[in-house]
Amino acid sequence: MPKLGMEPVRRRALIGAAVEAIHEHGFCEVTMGQIAARAGVSAGLAHHYFGSKEQLLTATMRHLLSELGAEIVSRLSRAEGPRQRVSAVIAGNFAPGQFRPAVISAWLAFYVQAESLADARRLHGIYARRLRSNLVHDLARLVSRERAFAVADGAAALVDGIWLRQVLRVGEPDAATAIAMVEDYVALQLERGRM
Amino acid sequence: MPKLGMEPVRRRALIGAAVEAIHEHGFCEVTMGQIAARAGVSAGLAHHYFGSKEQLLTATMRHLLSELGAEIVSRLSRAEGPRQRVSAVIAGNFAPGQFRPAVISAWLAFYVQAESLADARRLHGIYARRLRSNLVHDLARLVSRERAFAVADGAAALVDGIWLRQVLRVGEPDAATAIAMVEDYVALQLERGRM
Amino acid sequence: MPKLGMEPVRRRALIGAAVEAIHEHGFCEVTMGQIAARAGVSAGLAHHYFGSKEQLLTATMRHLLSELGAEIVSRLSRAEGPRQRVSAVIAGNFAPGQFRPAVISAWLAFYVQAESLADARRLHGIYARRLRSNLVHDLARLVSRERAFAVADGAAALVDGIWLRQVLRVGEPDAATAIAMVEDYVALQLERGRM
Amino acid sequence: MPKLGMEPVRRRALIGAAVEAIHEHGFCEVTMGQIAARAGVSAGLAHHYFGSKEQLLTATMRHLLSELGAEIVSRLSRAEGPRQRVSAVIAGNFAPGQFRPAVISAWLAFYVQAESLADARRLHGIYARRLRSNLVHDLARLVSRERAFAVADGAAALVDGIWLRQVLRVGEPDAATAIAMVEDYVALQLERGRM
DNA sequence: AATGAATGAGTTTTCATTCAT
DNA sequence: GATGAATGAAAACTCATTCAT
Numbered sequence: 001m002p003k004l005g006m007e008p009v010r011r012r013a014l015i016g017a018a019v020e021a022i023h024e025h026g027f028c029e030v031t032m033g034q035i036a037a038r039a040g041v042s043a044g045l046a047h048h049y050f051g052s053k054e055q056l057l058t059a060t061m062r063h064l065l066s067e068l069g070a071e072i073v074s075r076l077s078r079a080e081g082p083r084q085r086v087s088a089v090i091a092g093n094f095a096p097g098q099f100r101p102a103v104i105s106a107w108l109a110f111y112v113q114a115e116s117l118a119d120a121r122r123l124h125g126i127y128a129r130r131l132r133s134n135l136v137h138d139l140a141r142l143v144s145r146e147r148a149f150a151v152a153d154g155a156a157a158l159v160d161g162i163w164l165r166q167v168l169r170v171g172e173p174d175a176a177t178a179i180a181m182v183e184d185y186v187a188l189q190l191e192r193g194r195m
Numbered sequence: 196m197p198k199l200g201m202e203p204v205r206r207r208a209l210i211g212a213a214v215e216a217i218h219e220h221g222f223c224e225v226t227m228g229q230i231a232a233r234a235g236v237s238a239g240l241a242h243h244y245f246g247s248k249e250q251l252l253t254a255t256m257r258h259l260l261s262e263l264g265a266e267i268v269s270r271l272s273r274a275e276g277p278r279q280r281v282s283a284v285i286a287g288n289f290a291p292g293q294f295r296p297a298v299i300s301a302w303l304a305f306y307v308q309a310e311s312l313a314d315a316r317r318l319h320g321i322y323a324r325r326l327r328s329n330l331v332h333d334l335a336r337l338v339s340r341e342r343a344f345a346v347a348d349g350a351a352a353l354v355d356g357i358w359l360r361q362v363l364r365v366g367e368p369d370a371a372t373a374i375a376m377v378e379d380y381v382a383l384q385l386e387r388g389r390m
Numbered sequence: 391m392p393k394l395g396m397e398p399v400r401r402r403a404l405i406g407a408a409v410e411a412i413h414e415h416g417f418c419e420v421t422m423g424q425i426a427a428r429a430g431v432s433a434g435l436a437h438h439y440f441g442s443k444e445q446l447l448t449a450t451m452r453h454l455l456s457e458l459g460a461e462i463v464s465r466l467s468r469a470e471g472p473r474q475r476v477s478a479v480i481a482g483n484f485a486p487g488q489f490r491p492a493v494i495s496a497w498l499a500f501y502v503q504a505e506s507l508a509d510a511r512r513l514h515g516i517y518a519r520r521l522r523s524n525l526v527h528d529l530a531r532l533v534s535r536e537r538a539f540a541v542a543d544g545a546a547a548l549v550d551g552i553w554l555r556q557v558l559r560v561g562e563p564d565a566a567t568a569i570a571m572v573e574d575y576v577a578l579q580l581e582r583g584r585m
Numbered sequence: 586m587p588k589l590g591m592e593p594v595r596r597r598a599l600i601g602a603a604v605e606a607i608h609e610h611g612f613c614e615v616t617m618g619q620i621a622a623r624a625g626v627s628a629g630l631a632h633h634y635f636g637s638k639e640q641l642l643t644a645t646m647r648h649l650l651s652e653l654g655a656e657i658v659s660r661l662s663r664a665e666g667p668r669q670r671v672s673a674v675i676a677g678n679f680a681p682g683q684f685r686p687a688v689i690s691a692w693l694a695f696y697v698q699a700e701s702l703a704d705a706r707r708l709h710g711i712y713a714r715r716l717r718s719n720l721v722h723d724l725a726r727l728v729s730r731e732r733a734f735a736v737a738d739g740a741a742a743l744v745d746g747i748w749l750r751q752v753l754r755v756g757e758p759d760a761a762t763a764i765a766m767v768e769d770y771v772a773l774q775l776e777r778g779r780m
Numbered sequence: 781a782a783t784g785a786a787t788g789a790g791t792t793t794t795c796a797t798t799c800a801t
Numbered sequence: 802g803a804t805g806a807a808t809g810a811a812a813a814c815t816c817a818t819t820c821a822t
Binding site for chain 3: 698699700701706709738739741742746773
């Protein structure tokens with residue numbers, strides 16, 4: 001029994017289902033049917049709302065990026081001073097809603113597919129540049145601009161590497177250890193920067 | 196014009212072609228036909244020698260892992276003392292034969308697919324554990340065993356993160372900068388370890 | 391022009407088409423495409439409903455067995471007394487819907503394939519045991535239990551042999567002669583049993 | 586190391602391998618490779634000697650028919666009088682070399698394929714007619730010509746049915762019981778014929 | 781005589797996508 | 802709004818067959 005205003009509900013459900021389906025079946029193998037079934041609708045409806053599989057996947061990636069961005073922004077708004085802002089970015093990357101198996105799988109899949117999926121590459125690039133400029137901006141108030149770039153790149157690589165290595169792990173991701181590792185890296189770099 | 200003893204030749208050619216085809220078409224999209232064509236043989240022959248697409252891809256991953264391992268082992272054999280050995284592992288990860296677009300694409304694709312491909316996961320796990328124990332062994336001669344674990348994990352995450360971020364980059368990978376970033380990380384950690 | 395509730399219609403059509411296609415092309419040679427075309431649908435739809443060629447063929451065999459079973463049961467329900475019941479079983483095996491070229495071809499193909507198709511063997515075994523126990527039960531009211539088994543086995547072998555030999559014949563199967571031959575065998579055996 | 590006069594050896598080996606391979610894999614599924622491997626040669630050689638898969642299978646059937654024929658002829662040559670000759674034919678059909686699983690499988694497969702394989706049909710027809718005329722000729726010396734035809738057909742159907750039902754059985758074929766069943770049938774028919 | 785390399789045609793199978801209802 | 806029916810294109814895979822050696 002169709003209801004009014006179902007569209008946003010369905011879209012969200014399908015995007016969530018896509019994330020989980022990618023995690024369960026793998027990015028390459030996942031089918032529209034699996035995603036739709038997981039969302040409790042027919043494959044036809046998924047097409048109706050998204051137009052194509054590629055568009056659904058792009059929307060899914062956009063969603064992952066904006067969720068992660070929101071986590072960071074929310075923490076940034078509560079941070080005081082550049083050092084806290086840097087920590088906010090780090091913590092945001094390992095927020096409970098983000099640093100969990102299904103999201104990690106999907107996120108990395110899009111990351112790696114970025115090479116072949118033009119849309120994925122573009123979206124990811126925008127996000128990465130914004131994140132970097134945020135970090136650099138804050139770090140530059142603590143160390144030289146030149147070093148700020150290096151520290152930002154190092155921290156970003158460390159974050160991405162930790163996400164990537166999570167794939168080989170078994171069991172639940174450990175956000176606290178992850179954050180500690182990145183914070184430790186930044187702290188060491190800043191210390192030196194001041195020496 | 197069939198010749199004798201072509202099997203190993205073909206197997207090597209197909210594995211090489213797989214790496215390049217994955218880079219060109221994307222891991223999900225690549226077909227046996229494309230790989231075979233690139234190796235200059237028919238798709239049937241690829242099946243004849245590898246049994247299935249999955250087995251060809253697994254063999255390809257195994258090859259990538261062993262090549263990387265060989266680079267590291269070769270550098271380790273020329274290293275003197277634990278500090279040089281750590282550098283050997285780092286440099287091996289960015290050796291010219293390894294840190295190039297096609298290999299990076301394929302490697303990451305397997306990394307991410309590890310979740311769904313049981314064989315890939317297993318192979319990757321074996322490799323990662325061996326690498327880690329190597330690093331820890333050498334680092335433990337420079338800092339406490341506890342810190343050796345932390346540094347090894349941090350360096351490994353940094354290496355993987357740099358590989359991953361290469362996907363978003365344009366142009367040729369810059370091994371020197373990559374190595375400098377990881378060496379810098381290790382140097383900072385060891386300095387502190389001695390303080 | 392899709393309609394609702396087509397699944398059972400298509401399944402039945404595909405099973406019927408399978409019987410005819412086996413007869414026309416031979417069990418080994420028949421393809422899903424031929425079966426689907428004969429049913430007026432695409433090969434994709436046949437897979438959609440049956441999952442695989444093997445499952446379609448298994449369903450076809452199940453259908454042949456149940457049709458034959460239904461013919462016998464229907465005749466048994468109208469039979470009075472054990473002697474008539476035995477005749478009902480015999481006549482059922484040569485009922486017009488059963489003893490015709492396409493069904494004979496398909497039936498025998500499954501019979502012979504039974505060795506390699508585990509499912510086919512199982513289904514056939516169930517059917518054969520049920521038929522035998524039916525026959526034995528009735529025959530045992532006319533002759534000793536020991537002889538009932540022998541007569542049931544002989545009659546069953548005769549029936550199967552007549553079906554098999556039909557393959558070498560040209561022209562329409564002759565049910566009347568077939569029935570007469572088996573009835574004659576049973577009659578002779580029962581006569582002696584009473585002597 | 587090729588030897589002179591290997592051809593007949595290879596041909597026999599390939600035919601024997603075909604019978605066993607059909608039994609093991611099923612008539613539809615068997616491949617030239619499996620047959621050749623079982624004969625200890627390459628698939629190419631099988632083609633070299635037989636020209637094609639179909640010709641190898643036809644040769645195999647011809648071989649099965651001639652072996653069975655030889656068993657019967659050999660027994661006929663030792664038989665005295667028409668009654669013994671009838672028994673010779675029956676016993677020949679269940680000779681140890683014939684009535685065993687692999688031969689039964691292959692034989693029946695050819696029987697059933699007779700519909701689509703023109704050669705199989707022709708060969709089988711020739712054999713069946715010769716067998717029948719043999720039987721009729723002897724039976725006609727014991728009962729009326731008219732009844733001789735009926736008894737020959739009944740016995741032949743019974744023999745074929747017993748072979749066919751062997752497919753559903755597990756364990757080794759029981760030639761003694763099979764022979765007893767057919768002999769019993771013939772005996773009963775002859776008794777009546779004399780009454 | 782015999783092999784193993786190689787292919788190409790053909791078959792099964794999968795799925796995104798479309799569309800009538 | 803939503804579904805299930807249906808397709809067609811593309812892919813994996815198999816295998817008989819050919820041929821150089």
